């Protein structure tokens with residue numbers, strides 16, 4: 001048991017952390033916002049928590065709270081200019097935001113440690129803490145899908161004109177999606193800080209962005225299972241063979257192209273849809289039988 | 293004027309194209325008001341102006357005595373005004389039930405925190421909305437298909453889902469943009485009954501339709517539009533036999 005944990009523990013931790021970022025990305029996409037800001041919001045959460053702990057000796061619990069709050073606040077501020085943009089322009093604007101946060105992190109050396117990174121963060125978060133956060137966020141995402149929030153996000157994503165014609169204030173609901181996405185990114189960024197001794201600004205860069213997007217596109221954007229499955233497969237895959245691990249971004253890129261072309265709804269959503277269709281067909285057949 | 297929709301000298305220009313010009317109309321509650329006109333006459337533009345999806349160039353729009361000319365589209369919907377779309381707009385992969393449930397948006401009141409944590413209040417609300425949606429679907433005879441994806445339905449059934457979604461908002465005014473286009477005679481007769489029932493409930497109805505038999509059968513009062521201008525109004529029979537209206541349709545038979 002102990003040796004099993006030694007071998008798989010770090011991978012489990014990695015999975016739980018990445019799962020949080022995947023859900024942050026999932027939420028904005030679900031509400032029809034094509035944002036790539038999760039990387040930057042995670043960086044804001046991580047550095048908020050890290051700086052408070054290292055420079056001001058703030059208690060980790062407070063640091064995690066502050067990281068979550070800063071992620072939320074940054075997302076809310078960002079949602080305002082973003083409400084005027086659509087589709088690919090949102091993607092470009094949020095990409096610029098990721099770049100700005102990255103540059104600021106390197107520039108503000110005195111505060112963030114610059115390119116050298118922020119060192120000596122107490123490592124107080126282990127597998128149980130990550131697991132608790134991952135379970136909580138999974139539950140919230142599941143709950144959103146079963147209440148009016150999920151219904152409203154879905155109609156906005158599918159057809160904005162319809163949403164508006166039913167009385168939905170699109171900017172307000174997209175700001176909510178954004179704030180939730182920022183809260184989750186900030187929370188898991190802060191957890192990452194307290195899980196890894198040091199923060200390097202480049203972990204929240206382009207490869208982070210590609211990875212989180214890949215988890216969601218690969219797994220699926222609709223059901224809660226999408227990010228759960230997508231993240232699991234894409235984290236485990238590079239563990240199977242060294243060459244895969246060394247070319248992680250390349251492998252993710254190729255997988256993305258394949259999935260977008262052949263399973264555009266993602267692996268988990270496609271399987272769930274097929275299962276749902278079979279159940280409907282069986283029920284219709286049974287009904288027809290009963291009529292005979 | 294008590295209640296209903298009131299258009300006063302409404303105008304809309306798209307660059308050089310005048311899509312609505314000095315349009316005066318009223319759509320009173322409890323009655324079905326028709327709006328006819330050849331393709332490109334500006335009928336859908338009127339719906340888009342009233343629902344706030346297009347900005348008004350000139351004139352004003354009153355709804356139940358309130359000026360909604362420049363109100364945001366979602367606020368107009370929340371005030372009790374619903375529409376269907378000429379080109380059907382459903383969530384094709386979602387079930388009929390889910391498509392209808394989103395229509396209840398303006399009646400959902402559970403707190404955001406309750407919804408985020410799926411507290412009992414939010415779960416109860418979802419169950420209540422599902423029951424109301426199922427009742428509506430049953431009334432339209434689609435209960436057996438409630439779990440089927442809307443995108444796979446026949447044209448006539450998809451139009452019904454659109455109307456159910458609009459009705460879920462419980463509107464006092466409903467704008468129907470060609471609700472029986474693509475339906476067969478049986479389906480369109482059923483739809484006529486549904487629309488009559490809505491008027492009997494006291495709702496104001498604006499019906500846009502090319503099927504003149506359908507219009508004559510239902511409408512108390514008809515407006516005819518051509519090139520963005522009203523060219524005739526009055527009883528269906530009077531409007532359809534008006535030479536100007538016949539001319540606008542370029543002699544295409546108006547068998548009423």
Ligand SMILES: Nc1ncnc2c1ncn2[C@@H]1O[C@H](COP(=O)(O)OP(=O)(O)OP(=O)(O)O)[C@@H](O)[C@H]1O
Nearest residue numbers: 306309311329330331332333334335336337338378
């Ligand atoms: N968003 C827009 N931008 C520019 N022109 C538009 C726009 N919407 C409509 N128009 C123009 O306004 C005129 C009226 O169009 P509208 O769609 O209202 O006609 P309609 O009476 O609904 O026709 P149909 O019977 O074919 O549905 C047309 O000339 C159309 O090209």
Ligand SMILES: [Mg+2]
Nearest residue numbers: 335336337378
């Ligand atoms: Mg039209």
